[in-house]
Amino acid sequence: MPLLDMPLDQLQTYTGINPRPADFDEYWERALAEMRAVDPQIEMVPSDFQTPTAECFDLYFTGVRGARIHVKYARPRNSSGPHPAVVQFHGYTGHAGDWYERLAFVSLGFSVFAMDCRGQGGSSEDAGGVKGNTHHGHIIRGLDAGADHLLFRHIFLDTAQLAGIAIDMPEVDGERVYAYGGSQGGALTLACAALEPRIRKAAALYPFLSDYRRVWEMDLAKDAYTELRTYFRFFDPQHQREDEIFTTLGYIDIQHLANRIRGEVVMAVGLMDTVCPPSTQFAAYNKIQSAKRLEIYPDFGHEGLPAFSDKVVQFFLQD
Incomplete structure (x- = not known):
């Protein structure tokens, strides 16, 4: 088969090249302490959309730095007792x-x-000076203000805070809360499971936000990663700060969070993915220490992967 990235045997042992900051663990413990100190001020508003079997709400909570986060919350109508949940x-x-x-x-x-x-494209706020959407440039957002101001730091914390809210819902079985998403959603799934260890299972489809320096060296800082190239061209055109920049991005590199995951993981990767290169995904997967399984699609890129959604449903039901 054609090769976009390393041969599969090398991918299976690859552990990434983006720097891990020396104080990485302390950074995230400090961030989690900030999150836990926030009064979430949870609000649930019945949605205009309702069905005979689903009760639907617009749920809002306050995340770190004061942003109001919006969640679509749907639960079974007339449920007989605590039941599992998916974030x-x-x-x-x-x-x-x-x-x-x-x-x-x-x-x-x-x-x-x-x-x-x-x-981004929904109703949650970015409270970093403006309300509403800021839509692009989120990887580099806050980079020059210091690591505590990285926007993805706050988004990663939002995922953990939401998982905690879900676990504490009286109608939810807190022992059976799962996380699921693709691309950015795959990255957030792994970040959520890393920062909220009570997540029982996580299903991540070709996760984004991993091994930034590898993306750069493969000349794939385009599409979803294009802001890396834009940042260097505008703000460090001679790469005098390259090591500093990639080290700072290391705080929001999911490969460095992966070893915190305690729940079971299933992950899928397409070996022809030019948006989130396979090696960057393997860098994260290979650092997961909990029970895990990787579904490999040799001829597929950043697209729908046949039957993976079905595999996820079965994975969550087998509990």
Whole structure:
């Protein structure tokens, strides 16, 4: 088969090249302490969309730095007791999607929490100076203000905070809360499971936000990663700060969070993926220490992967 990246045997042992900051663990413990100190001020507003089997709400909570985060929350109507739940995360610059997309899990007896990432295509705020969406440049957002101001730091914390909210819902079985998403959503799924160790299972489809320096060296800082190239061209055209920049991005590199995951993981990768290169995904997968399984699609890129959604449903039901 053609090769976009390393041969498969090398991918299976590759562990990434983007620097891991020396104080990485302390950084995230400090960030989690900030998150836990926030009063989430949870609000649930019945949605105009309702079905005979699903009760739907617009759920809002306050995340770090004061942003109000919007979640589409659908739960089984007339459920007889605590039931499992899925927290879902969407692709880069997108949004939580339609209510219709929640109904398959609800029909199986799951509550579903689908989060709008702050400042992207949905209703969550980016409170970093403006409200509403800021839509692009989120990887580099806050880079020059210092690592504590990275926007993806806040988004990663939003995922963990939402998972905690889901676990604490009286109608939810807190022992059976799962995370699921693709691309950016795959990255957020792994970040969520890393920062909220009570996540029992995580299903990540070709995760984004991993091994930034590898993306750069492959000349794939385009498409979803194009802002890396834009940043260097505008703000460090001679790469005098290259090591500093990649080290700072290391705080929001999911490969460095992966070893914190305690739940079981299933992940899927297409070996022809030019958006999130396979090696960057393997860098994260190879550092997961909990039970895990990788579904490999040799001829597929950053696209729908046949039957993976079916595999995820079966994975969550086998509990």
